Amino acid sequence: MTDYKLDTILAHTGINSDEKTGALIAPIYLSTTYQHPEFGQSTGFDYTRTKNPTRLTLEKTLAQIEKADYALVTSSGMAALVLLFNSFPEQSKIVAARDLYGGSFRWFNEQESKGRYFFTYTNNQEDMLAAITEETDYVFIETPTNPLMVEFDIAQIAQKAKAHGAKVIVDNTFYSPIYQNPIALGADIVLHSATKYLSGHNDVLAGVLVTSDHTIYNKLFYDQNTTGPTLSPLDCYLLMRGLKTLSLRMERSTQNAQQIVDFLKDHPAIKEVLYTGKGGMISFKVADESTIPSIINQLQIFTFAESLGGVESLITYPSTQTHLDIPAEVRQSYGLTDDLLRISIGIEDVTDLIADLKQALEV
Numbered sequence: 001m002t003d004y005k006l007d008t009i010l011a012h013t014g015i016n017s018d019e020k021t022g023a024l025i026a027p028i029y030l031s032t033t034y035q036h037p038e039f040g041q042s043t044g045f046d047y048t049r050t051k052n053p054t055r056l057t058l059e060k061t062l063a064q065i066e067k068a069d070y071a072l073v074t075s076s077g078m079a080a081l082v083l084l085f086n087s088f089p090e091q092s093k094i095v096a097a098r099d100l101y102g103g104s105f106r107w108f109n110e111q112e113s114k115g116r117y118f119f120t121y122t123n124n125q126e127d128m129l130a131a132i133t134e135e136t137d138y139v140f141i142e143t144p145t146n147p148l149m150v151e152f153d154i155a156q157i158a159q160k161a162k163a164h165g166a167k168v169i170v171d172n173t174f175y176s177p178i179y180q181n182p183i184a185l186g187a188d189i190v191l192h193s194a195t196k197y198l199s200g201h202n203d204v205l206a207g208v209l210v211t212s213d214h215t216i217y218n219k220l221f222y223d224q225n226t227t228g229p230t231l232s233p234l235d236c237y238l239l240m241r242g243l244k245t246l247s248l249r250m251e252r253s254t255q256n257a258q259q260i261v262d263f264l265k266d267h268p269a270i271k272e273v274l275y276t277g278k279g280g281m282i283s284f285k286v287a288d289e290s291t292i293p294s295i296i297n298q299l300q301i302f303t304f305a306e307s308l309g310g311v312e313s314l315i316t317y318p319s320t321q322t323h324l325d326i327p328a329e330v331r332q333s334y335g336l337t338d339d340l341l342r343i344s345i346g347i348e349d350v351t352d353l354i355a356d357l358k359q360a361l362e363v
Contacts (some may be wrong), residue, residue, distance in 0.1 A: 029053045054233040065177040066210040070217040077193025079229040080207030092137040099145035102323035142171040147283045147342040149274040158186025178250040194308030199242035255278030258346040269361040280345040289339040298360035308344035
């Protein structure tokens with residue numbers, strides 16, 4: 001299906017993958033082990049940690065929609081991040097965006113304290129380009145960033161990195177392949193928390209690593225098989241089911257988000273709105289920080305929870321939830337202040353969402 005458009009590939013995820021029975025939907029292969037036809041022969045599947053038919057079907061689709069050659073799915077987004085970084089040589093030097101998911105920062109900070117890796121953090125595109133030198137081994141980007149919604153020019157950064165022999169990693173969780181294909185823009189590795197937009201229903205914990213570099217893939221495959229952070233067959237099936245509606249969900253959440261941004265920008269209780277113009281993620285700063293508990297408690301449709309990217313709209317307070325592990329002085333130094341709220345826009349009726357925000361902001 002490599003010649004088909006993205007929407008067709010998504011809708012046909014797993015379709016007709018079982019040649020023996022003709023099952024329309026990809027079967028869930030729960031078997032942990034597989035029979036060898038004869039001594040010295042294999043069906044290609046030996047033990048499910050190494051390879052599973054359901055997982056393989058999912059990985060083929062993920063590679064296709066990210067315009068890459070290879071994909072690996074893992075037991076969570078953080079499992080994908082740790083699997084990737086554990087494949088790096090000790091003492092690697094990494095340039096990263098300062099504004100990033102709190103869980104990523106927590107692990108980066110721990111590894112740096114142990115002397116495994118060395119990080120240079122940058123706040124914007126200009127700073128990142130200046131920080132990439134001959135000593136840089138890897139560049140790590142979330143774009144847009146979480147939660148300040150800062151975008152980076154992947155192609156420009158990749159060009160600079162490659163000129164200095166560095167590899168580029170892009171966390172594509174917020175935009176998904178619907179709005180961005182980092183591999184096509186020059187990135188070497190793409191990371192997803194598939195728990196979010198790719199699955200889209202807040203019922204799967206999963207991660208994804210994508211690359212077109214055969215050497216990188218072989219290393220990741222070996223390490224995953226050795227350490228075991230694979231995704232269960234049932235979760236692979238659920239993730240495939242979620243992918244089928246990814247384009248529709250992203251389109252609807254973007255339409256809703258754009259109208260909500262228009263409402264927030266004109267509201268006297270809001271002093272700043274952070275939004276890139278596409279996708280369902282919005283951050284905003286309130287005029288009076290002390291009203292945040294009341295705003296959250298008054299919401300009826302938005303759910304106060306820590307995730308994002310599902311069909312339901314969520315609100316998160318990064319300072320006490322997703323980014324709590326980043327020291328307050330560090331957060332505040334780059335703009336993640338305690339007056340900021342982050343919302344993930346779902347597929348509900350936008351008039352209901354706006355009405356819910358309106359009544360909650362009148363505190």
